[in-house]
Amino acid sequence: MDINPILLAAAxxxxxxPILLAAxxxxxxxxxxxxxxxxxxxxxxxxxxxFIAAHESESATLGFMGAALGGAAVSVIFxxxxxxxxxxxxATGLALTLxxxxxxxxxxxxxxxxxxxxxxxxxxxxxxxxxIIGTILFRHDAMVYLxxxxxAGVFVFLxxxxxxxxxxxxxxxxxAAHALGYKVRRVRMMAIMFGGACAGxxxxxxxxxxxxxWVDNITAGTGWIALAIVxxxxxxxxxxxxxxxxxxxxxxxxxxxxxxxxxxPVEYLSMSPYLATILVLVVISGGRAPGSxxxxxxxxx
Amino acid sequence: xxxxxxxxxxxxxxxxxxxxxxxxxxGKIKVGFIYVGPINDGGWTQHHHHSAKEMVEHxxxxxxxxxxxNVPEGPDAERAITQMCLxxxxxxxxxxxxFMDPTINVAKKFPNVKFEHATGYKQADNxxxxxxxxxxxxAIQGTLAxxxxxxxxxxxxxxxPIPEVVRGINSAFIHARKVNPNVEFKIxxxxxxxxxxKEADAAKALIEQGCDVVLQHTDSTAPHAAAKEAGxxxxxxxxxxxxxxxxxxRISSIIDNWAPYYIARVQAxxxxxxxxxxxxxxxxxxxxxxxxxxxxxxxxxxxxxEAMRDAIAAGEYHPFTGPINKQDGSVWLAEGEIxxxxxxxxxxFYVEGITGNIPS
Numbered sequence: 001m002d003i004n005p006i007l008l009a010a011a012x013x014x015x016x017x018p019i020l021l022a023a024x025x026x027x028x029x030x031x032x033x034x035x036x037x038x039x040x041x042x043x044x045x046x047x048x049x050x051f052i053a054a055h056e057s058e059s060a061t062l063g064f065m066g067a068a069l070g071g072a073a074v075s076v077i078f079x080x081x082x083x084x085x086x087x088x089x090x091a092t093g094l095a096l097t098l099x100x101x102x103x104x105x106x107x108x109x110x111x112x113x114x115x116x117x118x119x120x121x122x123x124x125x126x127x128x129x130x131x132i133i134g135t136i137l138f139r140h141d142a143m144v145y146l147x148x149x150x151x152a153g154v155f156v157f158l159x160x161x162x163x164x165x166x167x168x169x170x171x172x173x174x175x176a177a178h179a180l181g182y183k184v185r186r187v188r189m190m191a192i193m194f195g196g197a198c199a200g201x202x203x204x205x206x207x208x209x210x211x212x213x214w215v216d217n218i219t220a221g222t223g224w225i226a227l228a229i230v231x232x233x234x235x236x237x238x239x240x241x242x243x244x245x246x247x248x249x250x251x252x253x254x255x256x257x258x259x260x261x262x263x264x265p266v267e268y269l270s271m272s273p274y275l276a277t278i279l280v281l282v283v284i285s286g287g288r289a290p291g292s293x294x295x296x297x298x299x300x301x
Numbered sequence: 302x303x304x305x306x307x308x309x310x311x312x313x314x315x316x317x318x319x320x321x322x323x324x325x326x327x328g329k330i331k332v333g334f335i336y337v338g339p340i341n342d343g344g345w346t347q348h349h350h351h352s353a354k355e356m357v358e359h360x361x362x363x364x365x366x367x368x369x370x371n372v373p374e375g376p377d378a379e380r381a382i383t384q385m386c387l388x389x390x391x392x393x394x395x396x397x398x399x400f401m402d403p404t405i406n407v408a409k410k411f412p413n414v415k416f417e418h419a420t421g422y423k424q425a426d427n428x429x430x431x432x433x434x435x436x437x438x439x440a441i442q443g444t445l446a447x448x449x450x451x452x453x454x455x456x457x458x459x460x461x462p463i464p465e466v467v468r469g470i471n472s473a474f475i476h477a478r479k480v481n482p483n484v485e486f487k488i489x490x491x492x493x494x495x496x497x498x499k500e501a502d503a504a505k506a507l508i509e510q511g512c513d514v515v516l517q518h519t520d521s522t523a524p525h526a527a528a529k530e531a532g533x534x535x536x537x538x539x540x541x542x543x544x545x546x547x548x549x550x551r552i553s554s555i556i557d558n559w560a561p562y563y564i565a566r567v568q569a570x571x572x573x574x575x576x577x578x579x580x581x582x583x584x585x586x587x588x589x590x591x592x593x594x595x596x597x598x599x600x601x602x603x604x605x606x607e608a609m610r611d612a613i614a615a616g617e618y619h620p621f622t623g624p625i626n627k628q629d630g631s632v633w634l635a636e637g638e639i640x641x642x643x644x645x646x647x648x649x650f651y652v653e654g655i656t657g658n659i660p661s
Contacts, residue, residue: 002454002487002510002511003510004509004510007509008506008509011502011505011506011509015502105339109341112341112342112343115526115545116526118530206498210498210501210502211497211498211501211523211526212501212526213497213521213522213523213526215339215341215342215343215495215497215521215523216338216339216341216342216371217339217371218497218498219498220496220497220498220499222498251502252502252506255489255502255503255506256506256509256510258488258489258490258657259456259487259488259489259503259506259507259510259512260487260510261487261488261656261657262657263657263658265658265660266490266657266658266660267660267661270490270492270660
């Protein structure tokens with residue numbers, strides 16, 4: 001056996017982070033009652049903006065900040081269209097994806113052969129020296145830790161804070177929330193921008209850490225996986241963490257099993273991440289979609 | 302050229318047709334290319350496009366180039382090719398295996414348009430097929446891989462399970478074993494020609510499992526980036542030289558050079574001598590180029606690989622020369638027997654010593 005379980009577990013965390021970041025952002029958006037199918041478009045925008053920002057500034061930190069801003073910027077387009085001009089959210093989200101993929105290919109011209117500034121690993125003192133667990137959990141780059149902090153933060157925000165309750169109220173029944181005097185549009189715009197920023201970070205994690213380089217269409221459908229995981233996780237942050245790590249985990253595992261040359265047909269291995277994630281999340285499912293998800297809100301109605 | 306300019310070109314052509322103006326009034330020919338990836342992928346598509354541009358330079362004003370990037374393999378390709386025909390293209394090169402059936406289907410509807418399909422095997426009166434003997438280059442990569450590996454584990458990122466890819470794996474393996482009987486291959490299929498994230502994941506997994514040489518049949522430079530980060534891992538450029546990753550990790554490459562073929566075929570179309578042919582060229586005609594072997598390779602191994610390159614070019618050596626057994630141990634090629642092109646074209650099994658199975 002050449003599979004090193006410790007390195008594999010560490011690789012799983014890296015493979016899962018882009019999906020996790022994009023999915024947790026979309027979770028907040030959907031809990032606010034907005035269905036943004038443009039995750040893929042926001043991710044790839046973040047990927048290209050992050051790459052260019054990091055390349056030009058020679059700073060990975062600035063790269064990720066640029067990616068978050070880029071993702072948020074394109075999400076504002078979606079927000080303005082759906083919240084103020086009351087366009088259909090499904091159609092606008094799909095358009096955002098097409099727009100993002102095209103825009104990124106245009107903006108990224110000329111950056112294909114450039115190599116990227118390395119993103120440093122940050123071993124956490126003391127903890128990283130624990131055998132096995134230290135290597136798996138505590139020797140990653142800052143974004144892996146940040147993604148976990150964001151998940152924890154979203155959980156606390158949604159369940160323990162007043163602002164989080166308001167956001168959920170807006171998502172469950174926007175007319176009631178409006179009648180109580182909450183600013184439905186404002187809450188939703190902020191949620192949409194948060195979702196865009198997270199998707200941008202997820203995309204940049206692919207172009208700055210996982211690959212790391214810029215190629216057209218580099219996200220290759222990751223945004224759609226993130227969208228699906230939000231639904232299968234029934235809009236709950238911890239299930240979403242499980243789903244994202246499971247998907248990333250089985251993806252990394254199946255490559256390792258192939259390389260090992262085990263006698264399992266490759267077709268089954270390739271479909272295994274999808275099957276495993278759907279199965280597990282369906283089995284533990286329960287909970288329902290936010291009441292106003294995808295519905296158009298207008299104060300007059 | 303994008304879809305919009307294509308549409309514009311189509312409209313112009315339709316307009317010209319309405320006026321009854323012959324499309325080639327001044328001996329001009331419209332040459333179309335259908336690409337599976339973006340023209341800046343750094344590998345396969347980039348080199349087709351590069352060769353197409355060389356062809357245009359050669360002919361100057363006599364040629365109008367139209368192309369479409371990122372055409373998905375499968376039914377949608379039929380739409381893209383049809384659109385190019387309606388746009389007045391006289392000869393169309395479809396440059397990926399998965400365009401085979403769409404090309405044949407469209408060719409039936411446009412008998413006056415000439416088609417050239419890369420890496421396929423279905424020919425028709427107005428459809429030529431052309432491919433390169435990449436397995437010749439793989440033999441050289443295998444030799445180098447067997448010589449430079451210290452862990453005796455060689456990783457192979459395989460793309461789509463078609464004979465071309467299987468030939469490459471077998472050729473590389475046979476020649477790695479020849480110079481290093483302890484070498485083992487670890488093969489990962491990703492079912493795509495270009496997916497940088499998957500390629501990077503595969504490369505990292507292979508490196509973590511102890512491979513210190515990674516071969517790829519995928520189009521991006523992502524595996525090189527992974528190897529560079531890991532350090533001490535050797536890679537090979539695929540389709541393009543990928544020299545920006547030399548001298549380490551990239552120690553050599555297979556370079557696709559389609560330009561001479563494109564020039565010859567367009568010339569034939571201009572002269573009216575075009576007919577359907579089946580072309581399969583290798584190192585000898587330059588269709589398969591071997592990128593410079595870097596100084597990271599020991600001098601004797603470099604000399605050995607270069608000698609093999611020259612022997613293949615001169616026709617003195619064929620990479621599939623017996624004795625070679627199939628994976629199950631049965632005899633494929635007897636002592637001194639050389640595989641014929643028919644068997645190679647449909648190759649769908651691993652040779653003895655490779656573990657794992659080919660996805661069907």
